[in-house]
Amino acid sequence: MSRYQACIGCAGWNLPRDQWPMFAAEGTHLQRYASQLTAVEINSSFYRSHRPKTYQRWAESVPAGFRFSVKLPKRITHVLCLQDCEPLLDEFLGQCTALGDALGCLLVQLPPSLAYDEAMATAFFSALRLRYRGALVLEPRHASWQNAQALLVEQQVGQVAADPAAIPGGDVPGGWRGIEYWRWHGSPRIYHSAYDIPRLQALAQQVQLATQAGREAWCIFDNTASGFAVGNALALQSLLTPASNKTLVCK
Structure with a gap:
């Protein structure tokens, strides 16, 4: 029996009212979200810190196998521009590693400048690698980062496949291929547009190829502004989950 191995979810665990019937009726917003989806991307960490106890509480409220991706703070990526930030890395990792085994990935998103x-x-x-050896992905938004491929492979950092792509070739996974991370923001209207079934079917085929090759695969929908992310995540999950096996396992 095949097992569903991709991490599928949204940027945040807000559930639009029209999607409520698809999820558990009881529990916190996160508990209800995690009753159907296998992963979530924490974007709030980009704007503000969270106490270790908060991360621990989140981890304790989700099923075994559920995974969190956590976005690095804005001060590291956008203010200090990755320079002289070791104390901030220590602070951030001291917080988010309280997720324990539920910490699935770290996301480094860079400013276009x-x-x-x-x-x-x-x-x-x-x-960063001296402090953290887990899954790590980079979403660059300046074309020059395509010259970083050798470094990303050396440091085992996957390059996000973004839609819409901010840089040439940015719509396909790059860097280290041990992890493939699709981050779909909504197209043509970023953060708002929904994805139709043909687009999701094409994505499902790419994800299947990744998992069949033994790669870690993530698909995060960030088209949350008009409430389409949850429906797109559920649709993709349905395309990837054989009807004979609805057990969701995120590795």
């Missing part, structure tokens, strides 16, 4: 500098990028990822 931040160009690739080999010395800067090497120092940053080396410092």
